[in-house]
Amino acid sequence: MKLRIAVAVLVIALAPLLLQTPYWRGILIVCAMNVLLALSLNLVIGYTGQLNLGQSAFFAIGAYVSTILTKTYGWNFWLAVPVAIAAAGVLGLALAAFAVRLRGHYLAIASLGFAVITYQVLINWERVTEGVRGIYGILPPPGFRDQLALFYLVAGIALVVYLVLGNLVRSPIGETLRAIREDEVSAASLGINAARWKAFAFGVGAAIAGLAGCFYPGFVGTLVPEAFNIVESFTMMAMVIVGGMGTMIGPVIGAVVLTFLPELLRSVGELRLLVYGVALTLVVLFMPGGLVQIGAALRRKPA
Amino acid sequence: MTDIAALVAQQAINGLYLGCLYVMVALGLTLIYGVLNQINFAHADFVTVGAFAAFFVATRFATKALGLADTTGYLVSIVVAFGVGAILGALVNAAVFAPLRERGDELRPLIATIGVSVLLENGQLALFGPIPYQFDSPFTRETIRIGRIFFTQQSVVVVLVAAVSVAALYAFLRLTFLGKALRAVSQDRETAGLMGINPSLLIALTIVISSALAGMAGALLGPVLVLTPFAGASVIVKAFAIVIIGGFGNLEGTILAGILVGVIEAFTVQYLGSGVIDLVVFVLLLVMLAIRPTGLVAERKEENV
Numbered sequence: 001m002k003l004r005i006a007v008a009v010l011v012i013a014l015a016p017l018l019l020q021t022p023y024w025r026g027i028l029i030v031c032a033m034n035v036l037l038a039l040s041l042n043l044v045i046g047y048t049g050q051l052n053l054g055q056s057a058f059f060a061i062g063a064y065v066s067t068i069l070t071k072t073y074g075w076n077f078w079l080a081v082p083v084a085i086a087a088a089g090v091l092g093l094a095l096a097a098f099a100v101r102l103r104g105h106y107l108a109i110a111s112l113g114f115a116v117i118t119y120q121v122l123i124n125w126e127r128v129t130e131g132v133r134g135i136y137g138i139l140p141p142p143g144f145r146d147q148l149a150l151f152y153l154v155a156g157i158a159l160v161v162y163l164v165l166g167n168l169v170r171s172p173i174g175e176t177l178r179a180i181r182e183d184e185v186s187a188a189s190l191g192i193n194a195a196r197w198k199a200f201a202f203g204v205g206a207a208i209a210g211l212a213g214c215f216y217p218g219f220v221g222t223l224v225p226e227a228f229n230i231v232e233s234f235t236m237m238a239m240v241i242v243g244g245m246g247t248m249i250g251p252v253i254g255a256v257v258l259t260f261l262p263e264l265l266r267s268v269g270e271l272r273l274l275v276y277g278v279a280l281t282l283v284v285l286f287m288p289g290g291l292v293q294i295g296a297a298l299r300r301k302p303a
Numbered sequence: 304m305t306d307i308a309a310l311v312a313q314q315a316i317n318g319l320y321l322g323c324l325y326v327m328v329a330l331g332l333t334l335i336y337g338v339l340n341q342i343n344f345a346h347a348d349f350v351t352v353g354a355f356a357a358f359f360v361a362t363r364f365a366t367k368a369l370g371l372a373d374t375t376g377y378l379v380s381i382v383v384a385f386g387v388g389a390i391l392g393a394l395v396n397a398a399v400f401a402p403l404r405e406r407g408d409e410l411r412p413l414i415a416t417i418g419v420s421v422l423l424e425n426g427q428l429a430l431f432g433p434i435p436y437q438f439d440s441p442f443t444r445e446t447i448r449i450g451r452i453f454f455t456q457q458s459v460v461v462v463l464v465a466a467v468s469v470a471a472l473y474a475f476l477r478l479t480f481l482g483k484a485l486r487a488v489s490q491d492r493e494t495a496g497l498m499g500i501n502p503s504l505l506i507a508l509t510i511v512i513s514s515a516l517a518g519m520a521g522a523l524l525g526p527v528l529v530l531t532p533f534a535g536a537s538v539i540v541k542a543f544a545i546v547i548i549g550g551f552g553n554l555e556g557t558i559l560a561g562i563l564v565g566v567i568e569a570f571t572v573q574y575l576g577s578g579v580i581d582l583v584v585f586v587l588l589l590v591m592l593a594i595r596p597t598g599l600v601a602e603r604k605e606e607n608v
Binding site for chain 1: 342403428586
């Protein structure tokens, strides 16, 4: 475990030294944010088995709440972050209020609808969100104005979240969530309050996505609703599935691969987004456990 | 007729027209769900492919190469879109859906449909580019006027095609042997298999029928939508809402909900503006899920433990 943390710290520390140009450092920051988002969704889909297609909504809430508090109301960024996380978490609980009554496909569409409603509110509530015009001139968090510092900040947070979530899923709480995933009725018959724990997973997942959202606007500099189109929920899910859902390292691998692969294929032009479709389809068809399956298969083989 | 009555009648007709478009998109979704118990996210892109097929037939092939009148050309393009949708459905089923189904997992087939969707969208993006195509139906030029109510010939075409499709689908399901077998598979796949029905063949047939319907819906929607590779995606989320409001897998419910949403949308545009349509529809969806999660027309289903 300690070795793994050391490796992770080393990778985070060295990555910006290998990728020196501003362009690639930007990609690194995006990658760290994607890792956070994939981790947040994995808790809900991978560990609790709840098909949530609305994760982009919580990312959006985090981004908008933190930006509006700092830009319109002049709050300190670090004060706005906990509020943004709480706002996303509360909305996660609101979705959970529906989710606990629904299963599988109904939940998928309800959460998708939730993301659409959030997106529409961002577009239509112009007095607060500036609608499709967007909010401009957003600065990165104070003290992290240059790309290198921002990357270390977001990647550091992602590492902390990874460790906390890792402990969570190994704890009795994690076992409870997995029991609900495997068979909700059996879990309930063992005295597990499935509704409460599903709400817990939704709330924590949403809060982490909200946390990731706090860093997005400062990095891009502008904030428009289009960034939180429902397609974003699909790309997050692609990361979780391609990497390997229900494992801790899987979504991290998925996020890294699906952030860098399209960039490496940028020379192919418009075709780069095909990567998501191809990767998702091929992995589901031939590697149902995701990329982590390769590692597991290698380990099983005698040397 | 008083002003208000004329206005209401006008919006009701607009709503019926819109509703029929939605029904055409939602029918295939609900059919697949009813038989396979699966959501198909790629359905949107079958609609887009149908729209592009119809566009090229109506504006290029039928009128320029074959020299047909543009109205005939459009009608031909609807039929072609139906066929293209069917072929695409058969291909995607053989390549992706059928192999996955044998593994008996619920989540992965659904994710595969998202993968296919992203693939089709970006494939079309590579082929047709991001700039919207102007797909005019020759029937939109002609307006019919009854008293103070106006509607285009296009809306008559849409309502007629939708009515014929629904009637044909019902006739197929109720009157033919294949239709009966299909309903048997949708009720209980295993038992139907024991009765000598080949479930995978009928599932393939279901996918072909629903993608053919999606293709045809594309031909009808093409002149309404901004025709880009992502055109289908703009209606599909609403189609999902309709399918849920009607009750998943329930044909009557879907038809009812489709027309209801069309009418609500027409009145929303009139009184609240077009910006809030999606908001109204999805709030309706969430309210529906909260008070009546089984949909408008409920189907009794017990759960196996």
